[in-house]
Amino acid sequence: MNKTGKGIPLASVKVLETADGTSCDSTGYFSFSTTKQSPFKLLVSAIGYQEVVYTIENQAIGIKILLESTDQVIDAVEVSRRQKYNNRNPAVDLIYQVIKHKRSNRLENQPKLSFEQYDKLQFGLVNPSDRYKKGLGSMSFFFDNLDTLTIPGEKLLSIFMQEQLSDVYISNNPKASKKKVKSLLQTDYDQRYVNNHNIQSYLSYLFQDIEIYDDNIFLINKLFLSPIANNAPVFYKYYITDTVQNEDGRFVELQFEPRNRTDLLLSGKLHISLDNRYAVRLADMQINKEANLNWVNDMHIILTYKPNADHFLYLDKSDVRIHFGVRERDAVFGRKTTKNYNYDFSPDFTNEVFQGAPLEIATSAKENKQMVTTQRPVTLSEVEKQVYANVDSLNSNRTFKSILAVGYLLAQGFHPMGAFELGPLEYLYSRNNIEGNRIRIGGRTTALFSEKVFIEGYLAYGMDDQKFKYYVKPTFALNGKSVAEFPAHYIQFGVQHDIFDPGRNLGFRKGDSFFQSIRKNRPTKWLDTYAYQVKHLIEFGNHVSLETGFTHHRRRPIGDLEFVSSGDPNVLLHDINTNDLEIVLRWAPYEKFYNRNLTRQTIIEKYPVFNVQYNRGLKGFWGGDYAYDALRASVSKRFFLNQLGFADATLAGGKIWGTLPYPLLEIPDVVKNEDRHVIDYAKMRNMEFVADSYVRFAFEHQLEGFILNKLPLIKKLKLRELWGVKMFYGQLSDANNPYIGSNVVHFDTDSDGNIMTHAMGKSPYWEGKVGLDNILSFLKVEYIRRLNYLQLPNVDKDTYRVSLNINF
Incomplete structure (x- = not known):
């Protein structure tokens, strides 16, 4: 500063006509490199000071630039959306510094560290009606245990709660992390009717751990762009609103908000350190009411960080609370609270600790539930303590058992x-x-x-x-x-x-x-x-x-x-008998799933799933008529595309060796299948194509309203775009082609004499679709069209499909 000679924190320094530049640290010092040849000009600016253009004549070292204070004294900062936002302001410069230093501020960038972690997961009702208590007779006691302190003016009734203690290990070389759950305590309902594992899996999927330094924050199966993502300044506006001084240091408070409030973005504030680390000390974030979300009335995220002896800011506590409901009327809530403690930045563990899955729940975790009650680093309220006892009492209630039995029949069949x-x-x-x-x-x-x-x-x-x-x-x-x-x-x-x-x-x-x-x-x-x-x-x-x-x-x-011999049309094949040996190798890294008995449904995240299958036919044994070999492979993956939504892709292929009747070859599936590796075709007729070497491909992109959110009036409908394609391409060898080979069977015909099954030509079969999702918050409409092989008999070219799709 010209009058005092003191440094000006966060002053912006830019090389004119280039993208080079930086911001000053907390003492007003700055340094950067540029490829611009001298002489060149620096533009120096700061809030409350007049801009200065300073000319660098040669390779200057240790320059000093003085800024004149304006006569305005800022007593308070008012953030107003009525004023035109300036993309060139100190808040944006500061965010670019945070982005630049993200790598060094991430926990996993430490050489080694370990800590203990406490997680508390809750789910329940918001403001339950008094009619529930009056109408449920012997179950009414459950509705007396209300939390009226957490949110003033709200009554929360927890119906599910889980606590766990874990040991967490992180290494930078090799890059690895491991979480070992050593103690687990949760409410367990009658397992005949309620799959407690699935409740826990679903809530853990909705409330995943949050890393502010990631480009995206994954919650309730949606990706929210982090306010410090690499491309965040394209989607967010930033304002400096205050400076904070406490025992942890000096911080700048930044307020941020979306440029488009209907996109999956957040609003809130950040506290950024002024010690050349540009680390986050606090992140207080919430969704916007205009965002393209269903059934979510409020979502609040608070992340707090504490410094260690080296002033490295590590995550101390996270608190995520979501209220679900319809038309701003809350119905249920979910909350996850995480506390990290006993950090060790020089731990003594070997890389063997990382063997196995990144998340490992000890077999004795539930039996060791007493550890949670004696070692939890936070204190439960009396209401929270009572949840476990109330659920145990509820399980023995005859009325409650009857309600569960009816619900199980309707839900599971x-x-x-x-x-x-x-x-x-x-x-x-x-x-x-x-x-x-x-x-x-x-x-x-x-x-x-x-x-x-x-x-x-x-x-x-x-x-x-x-x-x-x-x-x-x-x-x-x-x-x-x-x-x-x-x-x-x-x-x-x-x-x-x-x-x-x-x-x-x-x-x-x-x-x-x-x-x-x-x-x-x-x-x-x-x-x-x-x-x-x-x-x-x-x-x-x-x-x-x-x-x-x-x-x-x-x-x-x-x-x-009928199976008519391709060698003699007067000969019918009465039976097809096979003996099949099968080997299936599957790899689903980091897989999470819902299960009921042996049936599992993968929770689709960003990780791929691989399948390799080999089959061999044994001829002569137990009446087997055919010898063959078959090799099939497939991979499925979900791609998260930041603000462009997500896309699911599946690629599969295979080869069958042997002379076989066509029912033993590859016939595309026309029935809708939930298996990620089985691609079904909506506009293909049953048994329409057959092949002994093939490739399948499916791609579906859900844009989550990225385009429609930008259109006036239409954006109020919260519609979501989707499109996709499916392909099947297969070849039939001469030996298996009934028009060439004499040791197989002819393709059958329909009631009108048309051949039902065909060998493909040089072009693959394609079908595509476009659609709108989230119509009235629960309907999906798709237009599906067959794109080729339209000359075949009884082809249905296109159709509309309307389905229920209830999603956040």
Whole structure:
């Protein structure tokens, strides 16, 4: 400063006509490098001072630039959106310094460190109505335990709570992190009706750990751009609002807000250190009410950092609270509180600690729950302490059990009967052109029967063909643990007699549900199938699994399906019998999932999933008619594209060696499938294409409203754009082509004499779609169009598909 000679913190210094420049530190000193040849000019500016243009004549060292104070005295700073925002201001310069120093301020950039971590996860009701208490009789006690202190004016009723203590290890060489959960305490509801693991998995997915130095903050399955992301100044506005001095040092308070308030961005304030580290001491952030989100009325994130002896700021505590509801009326809340403590920046551990998955829950964590109650670094309120006891009392309440049983039937389709449950409900009745009306009774065992043995099966009867069908598959644990517990190790056996449409896999859910029997492209060709199967699965802690199996499979065409010899049209093939050896190698790094018994659904995050499968046919053994080899591989991955939403991509391919009838070759799936590796085709007819070498590709991009959020009026509807394509390309070798080879079977025809199955030409099959999601917050409308092979018979070129899609 000209009058006092004191340094001016955060003064901006820029080389004119270039992008080079920097900001002064807390004492007014600055340094930077530039490729600009002298002479050149520096523009120096700071709030409350007149700008100065200073000319550098040669390679100057130790220059001193004086700024004149304006006559204005700033008593307070008022942030007003009515004034035009200036992209060139000290707040933006400061943010660029924070971005520049992000790498050195990240925890994992320390050579080594370890610390203990406490997590508390809560979920419950906001302002529950008094009608609940009056109408639930013996359950009314549960609604007395209300938290009225956390949020003034609000009453919070926790219905789920989990606490855990963990040891965390981080290394920079090699780059690795490990979290070992050593003690776990949570509310557990009756496991016959409630999957407590899935509640915990879902809430942990919604409330993931937040790293302010990442470009994106992942919460409630959405990506919010961090206010200090590399490209954050493109999307945010920044204002210096205050300076803060405390025992931890001197900090500048920055307020930030989105340039477009409908995008997935945040508002709030940051405290930035003025010690040349430009580290974050506090981040206080919330969503904007105009943001393109559903069912979220409020989201508040508070991150606080503390300095160590070297003045490195480490995360001390994070608190994330979200209120969910409709039209600003809160219904439920979720909250995650994390406390990091006992940091050791010179720990003594070896790299062996990083073996296995990054998150490891000790097998004794639940048994060791007492550690949480005696060593938690924060104190629970009396209301929070009572949640555990109340849930235990609720589990023994007869009224509550009845409510859970009805809810389980509606949600899962099964009716619990203790050690056994009947279902699924949607498979009780279906219809097809062979069986007519089909009645099926099925079910599965529960943990009350055994955790180490799991059995599922069904018995079905067709009114027209008057034949029984059946399926039974017992599974036995080989590691002394639950068959459903990860990592699993079990062996299973299966026997099945039923009718299948060609290309369908064996299994408990084989396409005979009520909803699939009324779909438009339901099958008309069937195989009467007998199958015997044995499989062995072993999973490893790094999410690599190895599955081996053997299947004896007998198929007989029924109805109007015929296998006519390609060598002699007067000869019919009555059976297709195979013996199949299978090896499946799967790698799903860092995978998290929901599960119910042996059924798992991957929680889709940024990590890929790889599958490699090898099959070999044994001819001559047990009546097997064919020898073959088949190799298949696939990979699926979700790409998070910052403000452009996310995209899901799946690539699969395979090759089959051997001379085989076409039902044993690759036939694309036309039934919607939730398996990420099985690509279904909406505008392809059943059994339309066949190949013995193939590649599949699917890509779907959901823009989350990135374009529509910018359009006046339309942005108020909170619509979300999506588009996607699917491709199948396959080739049929001469030996397997019935028009060339004489040892296979002809493609079948429909009722009009049209050939139903085709070998592909030189072009792959394509179909594409565009759509709008989030219509009225719960509808998705897609326009799907078949793009080629339109000359084939009975082709349906396009369609509209309307579906429910409830998402945040």
